[in-house]
Amino acid sequence: MGTFLFIWNPEKWDWHNLDEQISILRNTGRVSEPWSCVSHKKIKEGDRAFLLRLGKEPKGIVASGYVASSPFLKEHWGGKDKLVYKVVIDFDVLINAEREPILNLDVLSQGNLAKQTWLAQASGISIKDELVDELERLWFSFLKEQNHRAKPFLAETKFTEGNQIQVLTTRYERNPHARRACLEHYGYSCQVCRINFEERYGEIGKNFIHVHHQIMISDTDGVREVDPVKDLIPVCPNCHAMLHKKNLPYSIEELKTKLNL
Numbered sequence: 001m002g003t004f005l006f007i008w009n010p011e012k013w014d015w016h017n018l019d020e021q022i023s024i025l026r027n028t029g030r031v032s033e034p035w036s037c038v039s040h041k042k043i044k045e046g047d048r049a050f051l052l053r054l055g056k057e058p059k060g061i062v063a064s065g066y067v068a069s070s071p072f073l074k075e076h077w078g079g080k081d082k083l084v085y086k087v088v089i090d091f092d093v094l095i096n097a098e099r100e101p102i103l104n105l106d107v108l109s110q111g112n113l114a115k116q117t118w119l120a121q122a123s124g125i126s127i128k129d130e131l132v133d134e135l136e137r138l139w140f141s142f143l144k145e146q147n148h149r150a151k152p153f154l155a156e157t158k159f160t161e162g163n164q165i166q167v168l169t170t171r172y173e174r175n176p177h178a179r180r181a182c183l184e185h186y187g188y189s190c191q192v193c194r195i196n197f198e199e200r201y202g203e204i205g206k207n208f209i210h211v212h213h214q215i216m217i218s219d220t221d222g223v224r225e226v227d228p229v230k231d232l233i234p235v236c237p238n239c240h241a242m243l244h245k246k247n248l249p250y251s252i253e254e255l256k257t258k259l260n261l
Contacts, residue, residue, distance in 0.1 A: 001180070001207060003048040003132045005116075006035045006089065007123040008062070009055035022094050032068060032090050037124025040071035040085035046207045048176070049089045050127070050135070052105075052118060053097055061103040064139060065091035087124070093143065103142045113138070136177040179211050181228035190236035192243075192255050197236075210240040214251070 008015070015021075025031040035051075037043055044067065051063035069088040076084045095102050108118050116131055127135065188209045189196040197205030212235045226232065233252060235243065242258075243249045250258075 001047055002043060003050070003127040003129075003135070004037070004039060004043055004067070005118075005120065005123075005125050005127050006037070006049055006051045007120060008051055008053050010053065011055040018094075018096055021091075022096060025091060025094050030065075030090050030092060031094060032088050034074065034086045034088050035123060036076075036084045037071060037087045038085070038122040039124050039126055040087075042126070043067060043071060043087060043124065044206075045070055048132070050139070051089070051091075053102065054105075054119065058097050058102055059105040060097070060108065061139065062097050063091050063094045065089045065093070085124075101146050103139060107138070108135075133177055133180070136180075140177065178226045178228045178232060182211055182232035183209070183234060185229050186234050188234060190239055191233050192235055192239040192252055193259060193261070195236050209234045210237055211235075212240055212243055212249075214249075 021031045021033065035049075047067040049065050049067055050061050051065075053059055053062045066089070067087050068090040071085045071087050073083045074086045076082050105118060108114075108116070112134055113131055116128055117125070188198065188207055190209065197208040199205075212233050214231055214233060235252075239255060242255055243252075
């Protein structure tokens, strides 16, 4: 999975519905937006995305998410009679920098992260592979320390269809760095039934898999350390659902036994 840096300059493009988008994210856990991408030849669906606000203070990272489409040609946002490559980004965190703290550019320009070109003019450039884990840890720590209301894993309001009945739920944060380390160890095949979605479905199945917490986050008391190899394991959606068919989830070996594996 690649990691890419997208640029937003509010002096050039007024994100007039930003607050509305943030509200949608808080109500649904996700909001999507197309964004220009110069790395259209190598970016792919499922890649990690960070959005950096430049142009005027405050400058820094204001959003994160995942690429949700292949690159496509679309009219330039400035209406300059030209086409540019874009991808759809599913944002899982989105912050209004005029109202809430952001991960400041000064912090990103220190230590190893200074090796990255943050003041890029082009949007959708690669973040250096050797810096990705450090950036993920920094972003994760920032959101936790700020207790950011924009985090999609905070308790939030949801609505059912039909009558609008307000239901409060609590969602628990997942560490994308731990997920990445788990998949680097096990790969993308289900550790129960062994299905590999790329082998089964071709390109559209590449890098698709669920990651199962062998100790449920909701059963723990507060924040705890996660061992990506011992605590996490990749499973397909079907096996994942079956593991959780009882309150205390089945173990991987128990489910294998039920499948005579």
